[in-house]
Amino acid sequence: MGKFSRLGNELYNGRKSIDFVNRRPLWYAISLVLVGAALAVVLIKGLNFGIEFTGGTQYRVPLAASEVTQDNADELRTAIAEAGIEGADTPVVTTSGQSILIQVEDLTAEASDSVVEVINGTVPVSDQISQDEIGASWGTQVAQRAAIGVGVFLVLVMIFIALYFREWKMSVAALAALAHDIAITVGVYALSGFPVTPSAVTGLLAILGFSLYDTVVVFDKVRENTREFRRPGQTYSDAANLAVNQTLVRSINTGIVALIPIGAILYVSAVQLGASSLQDLALSQFVGMAAGVYSSVVLAPRILVHLKSGEKDIAEHENRAAARLRRADRYATVPSFAEDMPIANDPGLAPPSEDGAPAPTRQAPPPVTTHEPMGRGRNVPKTRGEVGQSPAAGRQQPSRKPRSQRGKK
Secondary structure: OHHHHHHHHHHHHOOOOOOOOOOHHHHHHHHHHHHHHHHHHHHHOOOEEOHHHHOEEEEEEEOOHHHOOHHHHHHHHHHHHOOOOOOOOOOEEEEEOOEEEEEEOOOOHHHHHHHHHHHHHHOOOOOOOEEEEEOHHHHHHHHHHHHHHHHHHHHHHHHHHHHHHOOHHHHHHHHHHHHHHHHHHHHHHHHHOOEEOHHHHHHHHHHHHHHHHHHHHHHHHHHHHHHOOOOOOOOHHHHHHHHHHHHHHHHHHHHHHHHHHHHHHHHHHHHHOOOOHHHHHHHHHHHHHHHHHHHHHHHHHHHHHHHHOOOHHHHHHHHHHHHHHHOOOOOOOOOOOOOOOOHHHOOOEOOOOOOOOOOOOEOOOOOOOOOOOEOOOEOOOOOOOOEEEEOOOOEEEEOOOOHHHOOOO
16 A cells, blocks of 8 residues: 555656546547447347336245245246246346245236246245236336436536536536446446346436546546646646546545445345345446546546647647747757667767678767966966066966066067
């Protein structure tokens, strides 16, 4: 954990950086592949809608409290599936209080009687088995209400983000990241083969808030960094990438803390309890939250920078930053010496010949012309008269003749 903390500190201060924003082709390609694969699974395999959406028959099997166990539920599921009854080959069996619920497709009277016979021959029924017909209208109504709720939620969220950040492009980027998360979640759900129940719809609605919450945190840091650029020559994309790195550790920690309990619920409901309504809820939330962490870190900031790059002010600022970089010290980017550097890069050596001649030898530097030091090391100008030892100064000095002995000019 100490190394992880130091890494987070270095990412926050900018000493280390992961390029999430400038590698546009890479991140767009990964997101398009994930979304395309999810949509392909939905189109090819399709979603397994439960009887709440398609209609069907539900049997309530009353048992003694000690007999309502997961082993009996699994035994009923296997017995009904292997009975060869049309419409009951994939039953959904769950425990509920002091009874076991069995859900199958719409059955004829004869097929329904066959299911009851299988139930009576498998578990010790304590009372009469009740049978209910579930119509598809209720599931359709739930789907319509959910669609209306999602639409109202998205409109309100987009308005809130646009007003809070005073930037409508952040709303568009957040909405695109949210659509990415929903597409991946639906694709994984179709691949798993779990039935689509109202619990799954509830879990899908729950991930909307988590994904947007993490995206808003990243955008808030982007706004803080781009309000006043910290470094000379820093562009909008550089400031946005710094914001993503500064919130990276927080996003990972939040995602792990949220995924651990949901993963435990998914494991218990799918493995320990077999088929359960909890697995529908847990699977959609687990996949949606994991995709939300990815989209808030990688996709949403990249889309925002892409949209902002077309603004005139941002483009002018990037041009000024590029010009400042060109005017910078040209020796600032000179690499340090390494043993495997080409010989031509050494300024003290002559360039290698192309005809395979022996390796060049180091050339002597050109001589430097300087005045030879005299006396105590000073460089003195050329004297006009004779130079002799001066007892008073203790060094050689030009001799000074009396005025009468000096020549007239």
